[in-house]
Every structure is written in structure tokens, then in C-alpha cells.
Amino acid sequence: MGGRGQDRVGVAMRGSSPPYQDLREAVSSFFPELVEDLARLVSIRSISASGSHAGEVRRTGEECARLLQASGYRDVRLLEIEGAHPAVYGHLPGPGGAPTVLLYAHYDVQPVGDLEVWETEPFDAVVKEGRMYGRGTADDKCGVIAHLGAARAFGGSPPVGMKVFLEGEEEIGSPNLEAFLERYEDLLSCDAVVIADAANWAVGVPAITTSLRGLLGCIVEVRTARLGGHSGVFGGLFPDAITTLVRLLSTLHDEKGDVAVEGLVGSEETDLEMPVDDLAENLGAVAGLETIGTGSAASRLWTKPAISVLAVDAPAMSEAINLLVPVARAKVSVRTAPGQNPESARQALSDHLRENLPWGAQLSVDFVEEAKGFQQVPSHPAIEAWRSGLEAAWGVPAVEKGEGGTIPFLASFARVFPDAPLLLAGIGDPGSAIHAPNESLDLGELEKAIVAEAAALRILGAGAGRP
CATH class of the missing domain: 3.40.630.10 (Zn peptidases)
Known part of the structure; x- marks a missing residue:
């Protein structure tokens, strides 16, 4: 990708009326x-x-x-x-x-x-x-x-x-x-x-x-038990599904915020400077919020993958009881780099989730969206x-x-x-x-x-x- 375009032949007719x-x-x-x-x-x-x-x-x-x-x-x-x-x-x-x-x-x-x-x-x-x-x-x-x-x-x-x-x-x-x-x-x-x-x-x-980046969307479900059990009776010995899901999702990024899924490709874009402060204002970011990832802002937004958790399906706060939650789900959205093959991206994400699932829990990954860049x-x-x-x-x-x-x-x-x-x-x-x-x-x-x-x-x- 280039930066600002070069002068175009015939666009500027200096000394005469404006073109067109x-x-x-x-x-x-x-x-x-x-x-x-x-x-x-x-x-x-x-x-x-x-x-x-x-x-x-x-x-x-x-x-x-x-x-x-x-x-x-x-x-x-x-x-x-x-x-x-x-x-x-x-x-x-x-x-x-x-x-x-x-x-x-x-x-x-x-x-x-x-x-x-x-x-x-x-x-x-x-x-x-x-x-x-x-x-x-x-x-x-x-x-x-x-x-x-x-x-x-x-x-x-x-x-x-x-x-x-x-x-x-x-x-x-x-x-x-x-x-x-x-x-x-x-x-x-x-x-x-x-x-x-x-x-x-x-x-x-x-x-x-x-x-444009491509898109993968999937539902990640983690199950730790068939019915669940009292947190005072089983907690400390067995994990609950929400904690297990959170730990699994945390492996999608490294400590700097870069996507940590092997096989998701990306490239560096250096030609354009992004107005990061303006973007933060448009987002309505809270005071002091840091950006994530490394490389230029343009690369992180356009030519590198991004992973976001869009929703979590678990008991609502108003419905919470002293129970080890047996199942939890999250909708995960992946923006893939423009040249990424959708099939290879899907396989890379699936492999990563299965390899990083903690504590022997059960995992299902249901891909619900896919679009090429x-x-x-x-x-x-x-x-x-x-x-x-x-x-x-x-x-x-x-x-x-x-x-x-x-x-x-x-x-x-x-x-x-x-x-x-x-x-x-x-x-x-x-x-x-x-x-x-x-x-x-x-x-x-x-x-x-x-x-x-x-x-x-x-x-x-x-x-x-x-x-």
C-alpha cells in the first residue's frame, strides 16, 4: 500500500480555470x-x-x-x-x-x-x-x-x-x-x-x-462438569467453567497485546501515520487507556490480525448462586490480515484453543462467520x-x-x-x-x-x- 498519491497527469491546469x-x-x-x-x-x-x-x-x-x-x-x-x-x-x-x-x-x-x-x-x-x-x-x-x-x-x-x-x-x-x-x-x-x-x-x-482485513467468528464453549456443584464443597479442588474460559481467552494475546496465535500472518505498514489520539476520542476511550500490540498503528489496524471477545454467555449477576458454573461460552471475532487464507486461519485458531485449554476441560469451537480479506x-x-x-x-x-x-x-x-x-x-x-x-x-x-x-x-x- 502506498501513502499519499503522487501528482496526476492533467489534474492541475495551472494558470487556467479549474479542471472539470x-x-x-x-x-x-x-x-x-x-x-x-x-x-x-x-x-x-x-x-x-x-x-x-x-x-x-x-x-x-x-x-x-x-x-x-x-x-x-x-x-x-x-x-x-x-x-x-x-x-x-x-x-x-x-x-x-x-x-x-x-x-x-x-x-x-x-x-x-x-x-x-x-x-x-x-x-x-x-x-x-x-x-x-x-x-x-x-x-x-x-x-x-x-x-x-x-x-x-x-x-x-x-x-x-x-x-x-x-x-x-x-x-x-x-x-x-x-x-x-x-x-x-x-x-x-x-x-x-x-x-x-x-x-x-x-x-x-x-x-x-x-x-481490508478478513473475518472469522466463532463460539468457544468450555465445559468443566455436567451439572456443577456447590462452590464451598468443590471449589479449590475443581475449576469452574468461567475461570477456565477466561484463562483460555487470555492466551490469545501475549503480554504486549500482540496476537499470539501461531499461523495468523501479518505485515508491517509504515507509510502512513495514524491519528491515535483522534481515534481514542472517537472510541470514547477512558482516560489513560493504553493501546495494545507492537508496530505502527496502521499495521495494527490494517495489516496485522486482531482478536476481540464480543460477548460472554454465563449466568447474569442477578442469577449468581454459590455454584461452580459448569459451562461458559464466548463469541470470539478474529480480523485476519488481507492476504490470509481463511481456511488456514480457521485451523490456526482451532489448534491454538485446543493446545492451550487448561485443566483438562472439554472444548467445542463452532465457526459461525468467515469472510476473505x-x-x-x-x-x-x-x-x-x-x-x-x-x-x-x-x-x-x-x-x-x-x-x-x-x-x-x-x-x-x-x-x-x-x-x-x-x-x-x-x-x-x-x-x-x-x-x-x-x-x-x-x-x-x-x-x-x-x-x-x-x-x-x-x-x-x-x-x-x-x-
Whole structure:
């Protein structure tokens, strides 16, 4: 992975009007309407994780279809698969012989969480100091708006073919995405795929995400007895399951906090400095909390494995009695390095747990999640076009960065469209609080993202890195 991008040919036209000025002016003229469109989408409670909101998810898909049509897309339709929330499709053909780009975003959102922490109503978009607050503003209804705006910037005559695919199940792990891609493979065929579901480096600094970590999730169960027994009668001679589980989980890290599972690979990233203090503030870390692990912060977040315990299943405090607890469970999440083979990672974790299980207890490990990491191809015309488009819109080179999270559906796109490179661009920023209360989006960044997408498509259509 590189650091900040180098100067791009044709992006800076010193001594003349700014490049892509026509696109800037076009986007500026209708941007207030797009802000209203985003607010309208935010107002619909498209929470895909709850069956009780299925109607709202579909209504959001229908609204997206209406907006695609109004923006000039043709052949707009809902794509259906039994038992799935609908996807939305639209196509704006380009000139003969021009490449076709598939533009992805998702319109479903996460549950709102603790309403007491929200400073605004989650589904009532509010603009304060240039940011729009509301669930889905940054993740990922802004991506829908970006694809609408880029189409409108060309007045119905884009320099490349533009296909839009809007998913309604991303926040529940995209369980049907591969089925959608396979069923509608001919309809969605393309030369490149642009995923508008990442984040920029900072407000004012765009980014291309070049790598993502993979994911393993498992339930670890430790059993020490069939029924358990009185702690006064058996305690001191036999272990309880909670203590046994805690000791086992503690072996996943060494004393410095590095992952201690042999076979989980990682690499060092030294090109970029991470704003650790800002990250701690965004986390809400308690005063004096130390970081864990060794190496650069970027490595620990992007290119090295991380293991977290997400939940523990044991008696609640209110139900505790003087009993040696016979069984305890924990959900363990592993973020694997981008190049890690999922099968080898699963075997490494399983072997480690069995080899480090204390005191002869019984162990079961049930793997419930698995997703491969992502590494961007090093070079492609679409990637070069996006680099130039981002710099043209923001006026600074794009940072090429990793992210510590996982987008499981990228593997589905790679399998169905193996010759189409994947490119991850985003609109949110580190302060967008995606998945958390008070999610928000900087509207100035959204306008720049639309200009960047339109500029990149023009560059790609021209076949050269110049306006």
C-alpha cells in the first residue's frame, strides 16, 4: 500500500480555470435537490436486520428506483430473489465501445441502538454546521446519492456506461448477494466495479481503500462438569467453567497485546501515520487507556490480525448462586490480515484453543462467520481514473489506505466478475460514527464525491488521465 498519491497527469491546469469546472457547476446547480433526496431516504427506516421493517426496506428500494429514473437511468427495476430484500438496478448506456462501470451502494441501515445517546431523531435528518445527522447518512445512503449526482452531471449522456446496483441486505452480511449476482450476471456485466461504501482519510482529504482485513467468528464453549456443584464443597479442588474460559481467552494475546496465535500472518505498514489520539476520542476511550500490540498503528489496524471477545454467555449477576458454573461460552471475532487464507486461519485458531485449554476441560469451537480479506489490484485504468478524479475534486492527492474492517461481499463480486477490478471509494470520514448513535455526513464532502465520480468516469471514457 502506498501513502499519499503522487501528482496526476492533467489534474492541475495551472494558470487556467479549474479542471472539470463544467462538472463542478452542474453538480452545484442541483446539489440542494440531492440533499433533499438524501434526507427523504434517511427518513425511511430501512433496517434490514429486523423482519418488522421489511416493508420499509422495500419502500426505500422503491424510492431509490424512483430517484434513479428521475436522474436519467433507464431500464430501472427492482431485482427480486425469494426471501431476500430487493436490489435496485438502473442503466445509463455510454458511447459505443466505451467501458461499463458497475456502481454499488446499499440502502439498508443498522438499528439505531441507544436512543438516549442520540442528539437528534435517527430518522429525522437534521443539518448542523454543514453535517447531516441521521441513520444511514454516511452508511450508505450517501452512496446512492453519489451515483444519482454523477449521472445528472452528464445530462443523460455519460462518457462510459453506468450501471447501478443498490443492495438492501448489506447490514445483515449480504446473505443473498452472490445469488443476485449469479441470477442477474448478464444484466450486471461490467468492466469495473466501484463500491461506494468506504471512508475518506479526513474531511478535506479523499482516500481509496486498497485493503481490508478478513473475518472469522466463532463460539468457544468450555465445559468443566455436567451439572456443577456447590462452590464451598468443590471449589479449590475443581475449576469452574468461567475461570477456565477466561484463562483460555487470555492466551490469545501475549503480554504486549500482540496476537499470539501461531499461523495468523501479518505485515508491517509504515507509510502512513495514524491519528491515535483522534481515534481514542472517537472510541470514547477512558482516560489513560493504553493501546495494545507492537508496530505502527496502521499495521495494527490494517495489516496485522486482531482478536476481540464480543460477548460472554454465563449466568447474569442477578442469577449468581454459590455454584461452580459448569459451562461458559464466548463469541470470539478474529480480523485476519488481507492476504490470509481463511481456511488456514480457521485451523490456526482451532489448534491454538485446543493446545492451550487448561485443566483438562472439554472444548467445542463452532465457526459461525468467515469472510476473505481484500487487496486491490496494483494498477488498472479505472483505478488511475479514480485517483485523478478524487484529486481533481478535492485539490489534494488521495490517500491510499487500508481499513481494519471487512466487506464480505467483495469476494462475491470477484467470483462472478473475475476480470472486473474492484475499487473502494467512500464519502464518510472518521467522525461519521457509522453504526453508532449520531451518525452524520459532511455535505461538502458529498458534493466533492459526486464531482470526483463524474470526473473519474470522464477520464476513464477518454482513455487518458487528462480533462
